[in-house]
Amino acid sequence: MVRHPPAPMRLISSDKTASASTAFVVLAALCWGLSGGIGGILMANGWNAFVVSLYRGAIGLLFVLVWLALRPRGSGLANRRLWFWSAIAGLGVAGNFSFYFVSIAEGSVAVAATLMYCAPVFVYLVSFALKLERPTPLKWASIVMVMLGVVLLTGVYDIDGGRVTPIAVGAGLLSGLSYAVFIFGFKYAAPHGSPQAILVIAFAVLVAILIWPSDADQAVAMLSTPSWPLFLILGVLGAGLSFIFYIVGLKHTAPAVASIVAMVEPVTASLFGVVVLNERLAGPQIFGMGLILITVTALSVYSSARRARL
Numbered sequence: 001m002v003r004h005p006p007a008p009m010r011l012i013s014s015d016k017t018a019s020a021s022t023a024f025v026v027l028a029a030l031c032w033g034l035s036g037g038i039g040g041i042l043m044a045n046g047w048n049a050f051v052v053s054l055y056r057g058a059i060g061l062l063f064v065l066v067w068l069a070l071r072p073r074g075s076g077l078a079n080r081r082l083w084f085w086s087a088i089a090g091l092g093v094a095g096n097f098s099f100y101f102v103s104i105a106e107g108s109v110a111v112a113a114t115l116m117y118c119a120p121v122f123v124y125l126v127s128f129a130l131k132l133e134r135p136t137p138l139k140w141a142s143i144v145m146v147m148l149g150v151v152l153l154t155g156v157y158d159i160d161g162g163r164v165t166p167i168a169v170g171a172g173l174l175s176g177l178s179y180a181v182f183i184f185g186f187k188y189a190a191p192h193g194s195p196q197a198i199l200v201i202a203f204a205v206l207v208a209i210l211i212w213p214s215d216a217d218q219a220v221a222m223l224s225t226p227s228w229p230l231f232l233i234l235g236v237l238g239a240g241l242s243f244i245f246y247i248v249g250l251k252h253t254a255p256a257v258a259s260i261v262a263m264v265e266p267v268t269a270s271l272f273g274v275v276v277l278n279e280r281l282a283g284p285q286i287f288g289m290g291l292i293l294i295t296v297t298a299l300s301v302y303s304s305a306r307r308a309r310l
Contacts, residue, residue: 020252021248021249021250021251021252021253022249022253022261023249024245024246024248024249024253025245025246025249025250025253025261025262026249026261026264027241027242027245027249028241028242028243028245028246028249029246029261029262029263029264029265029268030264030265030268031237031238031241031242031245032237032238032242032265032268032269033113033264033265033266033267033268033269033272034237034238034268034269034272035056035234035237035238035239035242036100036104036109036112036113036265036269036272036273037109037268037269037272037273037276037277038230038233038234038237038238039052039056039100039101039104039234039238040104040108040109040272040273040277041230041276041277042227042230042231042234043101043104043105044277045227047218047222047227048214048215048218049098049101049102049104049105050098050101050210050213050214050215051214051215051218051219051222052101052231052234053094053097053098053100053101053206053210053214054207054210054211054214054219055219055222055231055234055235056097056231056234056235056238056239057093057094057097057203057206057207057210057235057239058203058207058235059231059232059234059235059236059239059240060199060203060235060238060239060240060243061200061203061204061206061207061239062240063236063239063240063241063243063244064196064199064200064203064240064243064244065200067196067199067244068194068196068197068200071194071196073194074193074194075193075194075196075197076192076193076194076197077193077197079192079193081188081189081192082189082192082193082197082198082201083201084189085185085186085188085189085192085198086185086186086189086193086197086198086201086202086205087185087201087202087205088181088184088185088188088189089181089182089184089185089186089189089198089201089202089205090185090201090202090203090204090205090206090209091178091181091185091205091209092178092179092180092181092182092183092184092185092202093178093179093182093202093203093206094178094205094206094209094210095174095175095177095178095181096116096175096178096179096182097175097206097210097239098210098213099171099172099174099175099178100112100113100116100171100172100175102167102168102171103115103116103167103168103169103171103172103175106165106167106168106171107164107165107167107168107169107172108164108168108273108277108279108281109269109270109272109273109277109279110266110269110270110273110274110279110281110285110289111153111154111164111168111169111172111285112168112171112172112175112269113265113266113269113270113273114153114172114266114270114289114292114293115150115153115154115169115172115173115175115176116172116175116176116179116266117176117262117263117265117266117292117293117296118146118150118173118176118292118296119176119177119179119180119183120180120296120299120300121142121143121146121176121296121299122176122177122179122180123180123183123184124139124143124299125143126180126184138302139299142295142296142298142299145291145295146291146292146295146296148288148291149288149289149290149291149292149295150169150173150288150292151288152284152285152287152288152291153285153288153289153292154168154169154285154288155282155284155285182202185202186198186202195247199243199247203239262297262300263293263297266289266293267293270289
């Protein structure tokens with residue numbers, strides 16, 4: 001007869017597992033936040049945003065290849081749907097990385113990270129268009145609040161102020177839209193194979209795409225430049241360990257909790273920009289940033305709780 005541990009022991013074990021999983025999600029968000037700051041340093045030193053994105057993705061590809069080699073079972077690599085949706089995810093992550101760094105190069109780490117955090121709003125808009133989600137007054141109100149936050153953060157209302165360039169704003173929002181594409185691609189690929197197989201295909205597509213807009217001379221020069229340790233750290237934190245941490249952490253972390261702790265990324269990136277890169281934010285920008293972070297997090301938590309009830 002199989003003996004099960006007493007209920008209190010099972011609860012303690014479950015709580016420990018959940019806490020460890022949440023810690024992995026926090027670590028992933030922290031790594032992503034730091035990667036924005038490291039990318040900012042590299043571009044301040046003259047490195048092309050697409051070259052920085054290319055090496056971030058290439059190093060991430062090496063990590064997930066090792067992960068797939070260690071866990072090859074159930075990869076689903078023979079499934080055509082896995083390849084199709086993983087390629088879509090690859091387009092999304094390629095756009096996310098490159099537009100994010102373009103936004104940093106044209107503006108600041110804090111603004112770029114916060115604009116990218118608007119991704120759930122794009123997910124809702126796409127879901128509305130595809131009739132995957134039903135629009136409600138609360139959801140529309142949340143979207144309007146986020147748009148107001150974007151206006152305050154970017155200072156577009158101040159024509160003469162010129163706080164943030166249109167390229168920085170557009171690239172920041174496109175990075176969020178691209179991340180939404182990655183989310184949809186990953187979601188539809190997941191039933192057909194393992195996460196590591198999906199990420200291998202996605203990062204391979206990223207590398208293939210970003211080779212074309214990257215500065216060829218800089219891409220070759222990186223291999224012998226004194227800046228290579230920063231590129232290595234960027235790839236390890238920004239794509240290698242972070243994606244593995246996040247996927248492993250999500251297995252036992254409630255979506256609502258994951259939505260809240262994901263705020264670590266834009267907050268870390270913003271603090272890095274202010275403390276290390278000497279970036280400055282005006283009062284309305286700080287208010288707009290807070291409005292975006294709080295609204296998006298509340299919207300994600302509400303959505304997760306609603307799905308749990310259903």
